[in-house]
Amino acid sequence: MTKADDLTQALRDAGVRITRQRAALLTVIAGADDHPDAVELHRRASKDMPSLSLSTVYRTLTALEDQGVIQRHQFDGTPSRFEKAEDDHHDHMIDVDTGEVIEFCSDRIEQLQTELAAEIGYEIVHHRMELYVRKKDG
């Protein structure tokens, strides 16, 4: 039972048709340990499915996001980038020199965010925290 199989089953259960193109994309997404954009995902999935069109990639990504199977990130001005939804929430640091993405999380910050919103009568639907960073010299 691979990770892609898990995802596939969950989708089938949700009534989503698993076409060959969606299966190919799911395999790529399940196997990715970075944060590729739609074009990159299309490039990777095309290895197994040369006829796969970019519009199908976009449509599928939207569907998978709606199903909560993947997450979409919109970093500073660049195209949307995707990763599979994990159980653990995390945020991102982006190395402004290299583009490298580092995942991190802070329960303390999340708690403070929740409190700040609550103070003015709001609850958080979702949030976005990105730290654009540079390696310290020395």
Place this chain on the structure above:
Amino acid sequence: MTKADDLTQALRDAGVRITRQRAALLTVIAGADDHPDAVELHRRASKDMPSLSLSTVYRTLTALEDQGVIQRHQFDGTPSRFEKAEDDHHDHMIDVDTGEVIEFCSDRIEQLQTELAAEIGYEIVHHRMELYVRKKDG
């Protein structure tokens, strides 16, 4: 001495030419207490400068951002929105139902962010924190 005058002077000092279109835009930006996008700024500035072109607005906004006079925000999927740079840093909550933008800041969170980055050898160049929120019922 209006706010726009202040901005104008700072720019002149930095060697930026103040054309009529830039002056018109600066007046609009200085007078805005919301977070308008480029098209909206063009609309407002056009009242005083009907010949102002949208490309000039975009070029000017980029220049002003480079000068640190304004800040660009890229909220969830929508066009970039701008506000004048203030002395005090702040972040944003966006009401997902109304689109209303609420400014807030938390020194404690900023401190935690700095610490988290430092722990892995990074320093923060800039950051972005957006809370997408909904009014609590009751």
Place this chain on the structure above:
DNA sequence: ATGATTGCAAAAGGTTTGCATGGCA
């Protein structure tokens, strides 16, 4: 079978750019 999904090509939306003209310092 039949309704969802695909590929293609075209369109949309936001933003940038080449070029000749015009205007600030």
Place this chain on the structure above:
DNA sequence: TGCCATGCAAACCTTTTGCAATCAT
């Protein structure tokens, strides 16, 4: 005057969409 900034139109990049053909269930 010299060079920067402008307006226009066209290009760009990412993403979406209309349509007829195809496929999963």
